[in-house]
Amino acid sequence: MVETVLDPIRMPTVTLSQKEMDDIEALMAQGQLPPDYLDRYHEAVAKNVFGFDHKVDADGNPIEQGRGSPGNQCQQSIDAYKKFGRPEKGSSEAEFKEFNDNLKRMEAELRACNAARKALADARGKRTIAARPR
Numbered sequence: 001m002v003e004t005v006l007d008p009i010r011m012p013t014v015t016l017s018q019k020e021m022d023d024i025e026a027l028m029a030q031g032q033l034p035p036d037y038l039d040r041y042h043e044a045v046a047k048n049v050f051g052f053d054h055k056v057d058a059d060g061n062p063i064e065q066g067r068g069s070p071g072n073q074c075q076q077s078i079d080a081y082k083k084f085g086r087p088e089k090g091s092s093e094a095e096f097k098e099f100n101d102n103l104k105r106m107e108a109e110l111r112a113c114n115a116a117r118k119a120l121a122d123a124r125g126k127r128t129i130a131a132r133p134r
Helices: 018-030 037-050 075-084 093-124
Strands: none
Touching: 018 037, 075 093
């Protein structure tokens, strides 16, 4: 029997055990739950975890969004990566190479995002921090 309280109308946003998943599939096979119950469950979990308006790629995987994501890179994200993402001494060369490659990618994303932000601000007729006299 399913151990989690499940309401077929309101989908839960909890992680189900394999036993609970098997029980749900059995109840679906018996017709006691709608045939799309697990699909709605996974959709509800995704909305809870990634937000109701999250975007997905062609494979259905969520796309990262918000500050620090590839399309909205920020200096704070890069600074945090430098501080907390750096491999420890004694790590392999591959780990240092991966760190440096990620850092270069993030800095390139930041340059692109800053250029897009400046272009948008210019199009709206707003002054940007970079355009202010010092």
